Amino acid sequence: MAALLTPGTLAPDFALPVTPDQKLSLSELRGKPVVLAFYPADWSPVCGDQMALYNEILPEFQKHGAELLGISVDGVWCHTAFAKDRNLHFPLLADFEPKGAVARAYGAYFEAAGITERALFVIDKDGIIRWSYLSPIAVNPGADGILEALEALEK
Amino acid sequence: MATLKIPVGGQDHIQGNVKAACTMVEYGDYECPHCGAAYPLVKQLQKHFGKRLRFVFRNFPMTQLHANAQAAAEVAEFAESKGQYWKMHDLIFENQDRLGSDLFAELASKSGLDPGEMHRALAKKTFTDRVRADVGGGIRSGVNGTPTFFINDQRYDRPMDYAHMVNAIEEALAS
Numbered sequence: 151m152a153a154l155l156t157p158g159t160l161a162p163d164f165a166l167p168v169t170p171d172q173k174l175s176l177s178e179l180r181g182k183p184v185v186l187a188f189y190p191a192d193w194s195p196v197c198g199d200q201m202a203l204y205n206e207i208l209p210e211f212q213k214h215g216a217e218l219l220g221i222s223v224d225g226v227w228c229h230t231a232f233a234k235d236r237n238l239h240f241p242l243l244a245d246f247e248p249k250g251a252v253a254r255a256y257g258a259y260f261e262a263a264g265i266t267e268r269a270l271f272v273i274d275k276d277g278i279i280r281w282s283y284l285s286p287i288a289v290n291p292g293a294d295g296i297l298e299a300l301e302a303l304e305k
Numbered sequence: 306m307a308t309l310k311i312p313v314g315g316q317d318h319i320q321g322n323v324k325a326a327c328t329m330v331e332y333g334d335y336e337c338p339h340c341g342a343a344y345p346l347v348k349q350l351q352k353h354f355g356k357r358l359r360f361v362f363r364n365f366p367m368t369q370l371h372a373n374a375q376a377a378a379e380v381a382e383f384a385e386s387k388g389q390y391w392k393m394h395d396l397i398f399e400n401q402d403r404l405g406s407d408l409f410a411e412l413a414s415k416s417g418l419d420p421g422e423m424h425r426a427l428a429k430k431t432f433t434d435r436v437r438a439d440v441g442g443g444i445r446s447g448v449n450g451t452p453t454f455f456i457n458d459q460r461y462d463r464p465m466d467y468a469h470m471v472n473a474i475e476e477a478l479a480s
Contacts, residue, residue, distance in 0.1 A: 199450060205369050207444050237369045289462050292307055292449035 154257040154284045161273045162255040166243040167226045183216040183303055184273040185296055188258045188266040192224045192232035200290045205238045207293055214300040219243055222266050223250050272299035307447025307460035318362050318390050325359035327477045332363050332443045334451040335397045336371035336404055343452045344398040364439040365451050373404035380409045382432035383423050389416045
């Protein structure tokens with residue numbers, strides 16, 4: 151697997167479906183920090199899963215003016231159903247076709263399983279990666295690292 | 306490795322020997338089924354380790370998933386203000402499938418508390434900030450879902466079952 155992109159790197163741009171008829175590109179969000187959270191799959195069988203946690207603490211990210219994007223290889227209809235079921239208030243991007251292309255560009259694709267890793271990126275308002283973290287795939291990384299990175303942007 | 310950022314102190318709900326060599330902190334949600342499953346597990350661990358283990362429960366209601374979780378946490382905090390925290394804590398978990406204001410009133414009566422006073426405290430959001438403060442500290446410490454346990458300040462990332470948790474506590478006691 152390619153290595154995870156590291157701080158100081160320009161975040162590769164992408165445009166991915168966010169609803170069945172809409173795409174979102176990273177460059178559209180230039181001007182504010184972006185939290186990019188790659189996660190293995192929708193529908194993990196616990197209620198305290200990573201996306202549910204981020205949803206719960208979304209106001210903490212918003213305090214820093216940051217946009218949160220979830221991203222996995224699940225298709226857009228799957229994301230739509232998952233977001234509705236879990237009452238998610240942030241976009242989930244479908245890295246579905248070509249499968250995992252964006253994850254590969256960020257060094258966050260888990261080839262053997264055909265899914266995205268649990269990888270986190272904090273990207274500054276100019277599109278530069280300022281923090282990245284790869285969690286063991288079975289361990290939900292929480293949000294402490296993201297919040298520290300967002301705080302560091304303001305220093 | 307995520308570590309507990311808010312030290313256990315006077316603001317906490319603490320059960321067991323204050324001088325125990327091992328402290329286990331749980332961040333939990335009264336409506337979360339996994340926390341419900343962990344409830345008897347914690348009791349078993351407390352029984353097994355006795356005076357060697359101190360247990361702390363902190364609130365982490367997942368309000369976007371669970372409609373009654375925040376209220377349940379506030380009911381427990383109301384009970385705390387009357388010196389009945391652990392009784393209420395246990396009763397809420399033992400009746401997790403019936404959460405709601407009828408149950409809260411019933412449990413208040415059962416704990417010798419005034420249900421009317423409790424409902425007023427909820428309506429006035431008297432304990433809302435207390436609960437949210439727990440959540441804020443939990444986020445800082447790397448709480449990654451419910452329940453999240455910390456054993457001697459280290460987040461417990463292994464399987465949530467009796468054998469694995471006994472091992473982790475034994476390791477903490479030995480180190």
